[in-house]
Amino acid sequence: MSEQKTETILLAHGSGGRLTSGLIDRLLLPRFNNPRLAPLADAAVVDLKEASWAFTTDAYVIKPLFFPGGDIGKLAVCGTINDLAVMGAAPMYLSCGLIMEEGLTMDTLERVVCSMGQTARLAGVEVVTGDTKVVGRGEADGLFIHMSGLGMVKEGISLGQEKIRVGDKVLINGTIGDHGIAVLSAREKLHFETAIQSDAAPLHSLIAGMLEVSDQIKIMRDPTRGGLATTLNELVRGMNFGLTLEEEALPVSKEILTLCRLIGFDPLYVANEGKVVVIAAREDADLLLKTMRSHPQGRESRIIGEVTSGPAGRVLLHTATGGKRLVDTLAADQLPRIC
Amino acid sequence: MSEQKTETILLAHGSGGRLTSGLIDRLLLPRFNNPRLAPLADAAVVDLKEASWAFTTDAYVIKPLFFPGGDIGKLAVCGTINDLAVMGAAPMYLSCGLIMEEGLTMDTLERVVCSMGQTARLAGVEVVTGDTKVVGRGEADGLFIHMSGLGMVKEGISLGQEKIRVGDKVLINGTIGDHGIAVLSAREKLHFETAIQSDAAPLHSLIAGMLEVSDQIKIMRDPTRGGLATTLNELVRGMNFGLTLEEEALPVSKEILTLCRLIGFDPLYVANEGKVVVIAAREDADLLLKTMRSHPQGRESRIIGEVTSGPAGRVLLHTATGGKRLVDTLAADQLPRIC
Numbered sequence: 001m002s003e004q005k006t007e008t009i010l011l012a013h014g015s016g017g018r019l020t021s022g023l024i025d026r027l028l029l030p031r032f033n034n035p036r037l038a039p040l041a042d043a044a045v046v047d048l049k050e051a052s053w054a055f056t057t058d059a060y061v062i063k064p065l066f067f068p069g070g071d072i073g074k075l076a077v078c079g080t081i082n083d084l085a086v087m088g089a090a091p092m093y094l095s096c097g098l099i100m101e102e103g104l105t106m107d108t109l110e111r112v113v114c115s116m117g118q119t120a121r122l123a124g125v126e127v128v129t130g131d132t133k134v135v136g137r138g139e140a141d142g143l144f145i146h147m148s149g150l151g152m153v154k155e156g157i158s159l160g161q162e163k164i165r166v167g168d169k170v171l172i173n174g175t176i177g178d179h180g181i182a183v184l185s186a187r188e189k190l191h192f193e194t195a196i197q198s199d200a201a202p203l204h205s206l207i208a209g210m211l212e213v214s215d216q217i218k219i220m221r222d223p224t225r226g227g228l229a230t231t232l233n234e235l236v237r238g239m240n241f242g243l244t245l246e247e248e249a250l251p252v253s254k255e256i257l258t259l260c261r262l263i264g265f266d267p268l269y270v271a272n273e274g275k276v277v278v279i280a281a282r283e284d285a286d287l288l289l290k291t292m293r294s295h296p297q298g299r300e301s302r303i304i305g306e307v308t309s310g311p312a313g314r315v316l317l318h319t320a321t322g323g324k325r326l327v328d329t330l331a332a333d334q335l336p337r338i339c
Numbered sequence: 340m341s342e343q344k345t346e347t348i349l350l351a352h353g354s355g356g357r358l359t360s361g362l363i364d365r366l367l368l369p370r371f372n373n374p375r376l377a378p379l380a381d382a383a384v385v386d387l388k389e390a391s392w393a394f395t396t397d398a399y400v401i402k403p404l405f406f407p408g409g410d411i412g413k414l415a416v417c418g419t420i421n422d423l424a425v426m427g428a429a430p431m432y433l434s435c436g437l438i439m440e441e442g443l444t445m446d447t448l449e450r451v452v453c454s455m456g457q458t459a460r461l462a463g464v465e466v467v468t469g470d471t472k473v474v475g476r477g478e479a480d481g482l483f484i485h486m487s488g489l490g491m492v493k494e495g496i497s498l499g500q501e502k503i504r505v506g507d508k509v510l511i512n513g514t515i516g517d518h519g520i521a522v523l524s525a526r527e528k529l530h531f532e533t534a535i536q537s538d539a540a541p542l543h544s545l546i547a548g549m550l551e552v553s554d555q556i557k558i559m560r561d562p563t564r565g566g567l568a569t570t571l572n573e574l575v576r577g578m579n580f581g582l583t584l585e586e587e588a589l590p591v592s593k594e595i596l597t598l599c600r601l602i603g604f605d606p607l608y609v610a611n612e613g614k615v616v617v618i619a620a621r622e623d624a625d626l627l628l629k630t631m632r633s634h635p636q637g638r639e640s641r642i643i644g645e646v647t648s649g650p651a652g653r654v655l656l657h658t659a660t661g662g663k664r665l666v667d668t669l670a671a672d673q674l675p676r677i678c
Contacts, residue, residue: 014676016564017669021573039499040573042422042560043395045492050389056382057434057487059472061479083381095396097485099438133398135676139480140400146436148396148487153384160378221381226355234360234379330356337353337474 007106014100014134023132027110031117032096032127044128046093052153054089056080060145063337065112067186069178069198070273072145073116078202078273079224079339080149081123085204086220086276088159088211089151094120096130099144102137112143123202125149151204157211163218166241168307169285171278173206173292174199174300176228177256180270180338184263196255201274206297213291216281223277225339226330229268231277232315233329244316245305245327268317269330271338279307346445353439353473362471366449370456371435371466383467385432391492393428395419399484402676404451406525408517408537409612411484412455417539417612418563418678419488420462424543425559425615427498427550428490433459435469438483441476451482462541464488490543496550502557505580507646508624510617512545512631513538513639515567516595519609519677523602535594538613545636546615552630555620562616564678565669568607570616571654572668583655584644584666607656608669610677618646 012019024040036044060076070078077094084091096116100109120127182198184190203222210217223231236243252260252267260267274297280288285303292298308316315327351358363379375383399415409417416433423430435455439448459466521537523529542561549556562570575582591599591606599606613636619627624642631637647655654666 011675014564015669016569020565021668041426043393043426043428043488043490045391045393045426045428048387048390048392051387052384053387054382054384055432055434055468055487055489057436057468057485058470059436059438059485061438061472061474063474063478087380087382087384089382089384093394095394095487097396097398099398099400099483099485129394129396131397133400133676135400135402135480138477139402140483141474141478144438144479144483146396146398146438146485148394148434149382150394150489151382224355225353226359230355329360330354336350337472 009100009102009104009106009109009134011102011134011136014132020132027113028130031113034126034128036126036128046128051155054084054087054151054153056083057146057148058083060339061337062183062339063141064186065108065142067198068182068196070200071112071115072143073112074119075200075273075339076145076147077116077119077123078200080147081125081202081204082222084149084151085207086222087153088157089153090208091125091149091151091204093150094125094127095148096127097146098132099140100132100134101140101142102134104142123204159217159219161219161235161239164241164279164307166307166309167282168218168279169282169303170243170305171280171285171288171292171301171303172251173276173298175251175253175256176272176275177252177260177267177270179273180335181256181259183338184335199272199274201297203274203276203297206292206295207276209295210288210291214280214284214288216284218279220276220278223272223275225271227269227271228277229315229327230329236313236315238313240312242308242311242314242316243305244308244318246318247320249302249304251300251302265334268327269334273339348439348441348443348445348448348473350441350473350475353471359471366452367469370452373465373467375465375467385467393423393426393490393492395422396485396487397422399678400676401522401678402480403525404447404481406537407521407535409539410451410454411482412451413458414539414612414678415484415486416455416458416462417541419486420464420541420543421561423488423490424546425561426492427496428492429547430464430488430490430543432489433464433466434487435466436485437471438479439471439473440479440481441473443481462543498556498558500558500574500578503580503618503646505646505648506621507557507618508621508642509582509644510619510624510627510631510640510642511590512615512637514590514592514595515611515614516591516599516606516609518612519674520595520598522677523674538611540613540636542613542615542636545631545634548630548634549627553619553623553627555623557618559615559617562611562614564610566608566610567616568654568666569668575652575654577652579651581647581650581653581655582644583647583657585657586659588641588643590639590641604673607666608673612678
């Protein structure tokens with residue numbers, strides 16, 4: 001009986017020895033090729049100009065590794081880029097660490113690494129340093145990625161909660177809930193009639209355009225885990241102002257809305273991976289909206305609410321039916337392992 | 340019946356919601372407290388002077404989490420610091436990401452985080468950004484830490500394989516094999532008569548002192564996973580020179596030597612976490628040795644070998660009995676999950 005042998009990750013791939021270097025030379029280096037990574041030293045040396053730099057890190061444990069619209073590799077690069085971009089930084093250098101479970105197929109790893117390389121290349125960022133570790137079967141779930149990033153904050157850019165004023169507008173660059181529901185559909189092998197795709201995308205070009213036209217952006221965040229509701233609550237927590245959202249203005253696709261009702265989720269709490277929420281001075285809101293809509297990542301941008309004097313520290317929703325309800329932070333997530 | 344309830348990590352601690360912020364506010368912030376971390380934004384903003392910066396990342400998956408001489412938290416901080424230090428950089432900023440398995444006890448997490456905070460403080464580095472993720476029971480093994488680091492490379496410091504010349508000396512700052520054997524003893528619950536401790540320690544102060552007295556250091560590496568043999572092989576691989584070690588000069592404690600013989604390990608392949616191997620010009624070797632020995636992390640420093648014209652790309656050992664043997668890279672590690 002002949003059988004095709006599937007190449008998998010062995011514990012020895014994490015030994016630091018011959019198999020480790022083989023993995024790095026054959027699989028990783030070609031995808032991330034750049035002069036700073038090539039020496040494979042203990043750290044990459046990068047030349048940083050005199051400036052403020054944003055430094056971020058995230059672990060990616062999403063389940064499953066592949067989902068409509070992306071995979072853990074694309075997600076890691078986009079997530080890291082976006083964490084830098086919302087700080088007003090131009091993303092430049094990434095690090096990539098892999099924790100692999102023994103038995104992970106080489107094919108899966110290769111697809112993820114290709115996706116990471118391609119996403120980074122398209123976004124104009126470089127993976128300059130990395131690490132690989134292997135743990136035994138049952139000691140991890142396939143593949144975890146951790147990625148850190150460095151981005152330069154342009155002179156004159158200064159963002160922060162303390163800049164927020166009553167009357168400021170809240171904007172978002174498109175529909176909410178797509179990532180979470182796409183991952184859920186892949187995880188539970190749900191077959192929806194309509195194809196729901198994760199919104200995973202790098203937002204640094206959209207955000208750079210916005211920072212170019214307005215110096216009245218107060219703060220930006222990417223509403224990932226916990227969704228828009230959690231992100232907005234973080235922005236008002238402990239502050240002497242509140243925030244009101246207009247339900248009718250919230251961009252949610254019909255498919256997401258229907259599915260959320262079906263499974264009992266609130267799209268306000270569902271994760272996004274290609275969205276930025278912006279608080280900006282009222283007078284610049286329309287200009288920013290126009291700028292955002294002219295960008296491929298912002299076609300469906302909307303003004304969704306504003307900063308209010310009260311209730312301080314809370315997020316209120318003006319419902320479509322004319323009521324008001326408090327949008328609180330959830331104690332637990334609706335969907336674990338969403339990013 | 341009364342029962343003491345042990346607080347453990349729940350999936351909800353990874354939700355990004357209320358439990359996540361509780362964990363960060365109560366457990367993490369107090370340990371890493373500094374003005375760059377405090378805003379808890381998506382990235383830390385750090386001011387980097389015009390200079391070359393070293394940027395490194397590592398995943399820590401060591402098993403067990405606690406071992407004689409350290410724990411995964413201390414290991415992560417020391418390992419990251421050392422990866423920067425061997426690049427000739429002064430470590431400054433760290434990021435910390437945690438992947439926690441549901442059910443990890445809060446007490447364990449707290450001990451690890453305290454240890455990280457203390458090691459960082461003593462070493463004069465700051466944890467400025469971080470991330471927490473939780474995966475289900477059986478989807479990880481207790482706790483994995485990933486840490487990235489940034490360190491400034493002083494003007495005029497230039498290290499690299501291409502600077503190595505035949506006749507250069509190889510130095511190390513003390514005994515080899517301690518970390519690996521200490522972890523093995525904890526993992527297998529071996530009870531040795533003598534207390535073997537991991538050598539986990541930050542080496543940036545030792546290395547800074549060496550760089551101060553000599554501009555003839557060609558390259559430095561920390562011989563962690565795969566041990567001294569693997570590190571030295573990486574340094575000569577593909578080069579037109581070789582390297583010869585003197586077995587009699589190799590610092591190995593009597594306890595490690597005995598135990599290694601007993602279990603069939605070669606200390607040359609056992610991981611270290613507080614050692615640096617240095618290649619330096621012959622004329623500066625004695626000065627460097629003296630400088631290293633005057634530092635607490637270098638009391639047992641030795642000159643252990645030299646760079647030779649051949650066999651090119653290989654590491655040779657002059658044995659104590661007058662023979663020669665090739666010190667190759669192992670295909671697989673003797674001890675998985677050692678760091």
